Amino acid sequence: MPGLKGRDILSLVELSPKEIALILRRSSILARRKSAPQRLRGKTVAMIFQKPSTRTRVSFETAAAQLGGHAIYLSWNEMQLGRGETISDTAKVLDRYVDAIMARVFSHDDLVALAENADAPVVNGLSDKHHPCQILADLLTLIQYKKRLKGLKLAYVGDGNNVCNSLLVGCAKTGVNIAVARPQGYGPDPDAVRHAREAAAMSGASISILEDPEEAVKAADAIYTDTFVSMGMEKEKDARLSTFIPKYRVNRELLSQAKPGAIFLHCLPAHRGEEVTEDVIDGPQSAVWDEAENRLHTARGLLSLIL
Numbered sequence: 001m002p003g004l005k006g007r008d009i010l011s012l013v014e015l016s017p018k019e020i021a022l023i024l025r026r027s028s029i030l031a032r033r034k035s036a037p038q039r040l041r042g043k044t045v046a047m048i049f050q051k052p053s054t055r056t057r058v059s060f061e062t063a064a065a066q067l068g069g070h071a072i073y074l075s076w077n078e079m080q081l082g083r084g085e086t087i088s089d090t091a092k093v094l095d096r097y098v099d100a101i102m103a104r105v106f107s108h109d110d111l112v113a114l115a116e117n118a119d120a121p122v123v124n125g126l127s128d129k130h131h132p133c134q135i136l137a138d139l140l141t142l143i144q145y146k147k148r149l150k151g152l153k154l155a156y157v158g159d160g161n162n163v164c165n166s167l168l169v170g171c172a173k174t175g176v177n178i179a180v181a182r183p184q185g186y187g188p189d190p191d192a193v194r195h196a197r198e199a200a201a202m203s204g205a206s207i208s209i210l211e212d213p214e215e216a217v218k219a220a221d222a223i224y225t226d227t228f229v230s231m232g233m234e235k236e237k238d239a240r241l242s243t244f245i246p247k248y249r250v251n252r253e254l255l256s257q258a259k260p261g262a263i264f265l266h267c268l269p270a271h272r273g274e275e276v277t278e279d280v281i282d283g284p285q286s287a288v289w290d291e292a293e294n295r296l297h298t299a300r301g302l303l304s305l306i307l
């Protein structure tokens with residue numbers, strides 16, 4: 001049985017398929033329980049935020065409390081980091097105080113620096129390259145709706161961003177076939193594609209990087225999208241929207257070309273009318289609210305395993 005105690009969770013690349021399965025099993029068990037075992041009793045989790053957050057902050061703070069622990073919210077600009085203290089110095093200090101560090105940052109390199117300078121496990125709450133906690137919730141949602149992972153097909157339509165990068169790796173490692181449709185020049189990250197193809201060679205999953213959304217969604221069990229303008233890209237908004245809309249917008253017509261009973265997924269927040277129409281996100285095939293709830297269950301599963 002693989003173990004995760006004390007492990008950094010910076011991306012899904014560093015996790016084996018068995019370790020991902022372990023997190024999903026633990027999360028699934030906790031999702032069915034009314035009360036969680038007090039595995040974090042006496043433990044403290046520091047939560048560093050360089051970016052705004054709803055689901056990441058609330059899921060981790062609630063998860064720590066429900067597991068008997070305590071979470072501390074730390075805004076980047078309210079810490080000495082905002083006044084020039086180095087990440088390495090901050091990590092060394094926090095390491096003396098807390099049992100784990102979760103950070104939501106612009107640069108993935110900052111997470112790496114945190115992990116290199118702290119013995120406490122560091123969890124990626126989002127970076128420019130990866131969003132592993134979101135994808136764990138997505139995989140749990142697929143299991144809940146489709147009862148399996150291996151052999152399913154997920155179509156990702158839109159910007160090849162951090163969510164897309166982690167979806168590629170997470171799907172490949174769990175045997176989910178994934179087709180990504182995006183405009184040329186809009187990702188995904190070549191390293192993520194390489195890691196996904198390496199994992200797919202072991203799991204038997206297929207990886208397709210396309211430009212045509214209609215081709216991507218054929219025979220899909222799930223269609224996934226995300227904002228076309230991620231945080232930090234506001235200056236590119238007009239250019240991005242003119243590139244992505246209307247071709248990459250998920251609407252009823254595109255959803256109808258997937259398998260009957262295909263579910264719609266979105267990591268949220270959604271920009272209704274841009275990447276998805278209201279009749280899809282609020283429609284009968286939408287699983288986004290269960291997906292959002294699963295951020296709590298996977299946060300509980302993850303924290304209970306690494307601590």
